Amino acid sequence: MEYSVLGNTGIRVSRAGFGVLPMGPSQLALPVDEGAGIIRYALERGINFIDTAQYYRTYPYIRKALEGGGFDDVVLCSKSLCDDYDGMMEAIGEAREELGRPADIFLMHEVRAGQLEERRGAWRALVDAKRQGLVRAIGLSTHHVDVCAAAAEMPELDVVFPLINCAGLGIRRGNAFATREDMMEAITACRHAGKGVFSMKAFGGGSLTARYQEALDYVFSQPAIDSVMIGFGKISDVDDLLRWMEGTMPADYNPDISKKKVHINHEDCEGCGACKAACPAGAIYWGENGLAEVDHSKCLTCGYCSPVCPVRAVILY
């Protein structure tokens, strides 16, 4: 496993990180022991960077995985959607309590265009938390080019966690789509400003899993990206990544995604209706909360709904 240092933080992380979202209650809902076992398996193979979030409800998996000790260099990142000071401080405390140790890195979760001002209370909390030694580094995660570019100009910000993939899926600028080149320009500005960069959604929420090696080639070849966070839901996912990293994966190999289903992530869905309009099977309907839902008895897993979603809320797992 190769390692890099996140910008000017001095924090050393594996080039591939472990995103725990897929094992949690909003996706695979694995039993705690099973999920913790997958995390330990990855840690034993050199992955030392773990990403979670208050919203994911996955702290128990990480706590269990670390219970036996032996992984002193693990770097934990969590984040919160809270927009006010007290909420963010509580989120940091909650992570510390439920993880059984502090998160090393804490972020404002999924900052959208124009939100930096309205979430300034949460940002002040992160700045104070770092000053008080509650966390080692602070930053934000975002799908938005303009937010990533703004992060480069924030003096107290240490790290940024942007969305980037080979197809440019889900990259936004304001309410419009943007390209992978746009995001790479913003990421490079962060890099030049000494920020640590770790990226998300290399597979575009599952839509690019059938282009597995091409997707990984793209993100891992970007010199401005220190680490790439990959979501793992089973041991074979970890093995696939390690085989690719070690160069032992056959050139024509792509994971079998035939048993996966389409889901809507309600954390991200904005209820715009683009997926519903694109669906040839009438498989998408409005749920009680006004957000899109998939009727799996009708879904053809054709994937037409995924590229049209402006926020990458259509995911395959």
Ligand code: SF4
């Ligand atoms: S995968 Fe195809 S059939 Fe299924 S919800 Fe999306 S567009 Fe409709």
Ligand code: SF4
């Ligand atoms: S296209 Fe995306 S944001 Fe729009 S309704 Fe469908 S899932 Fe929600």
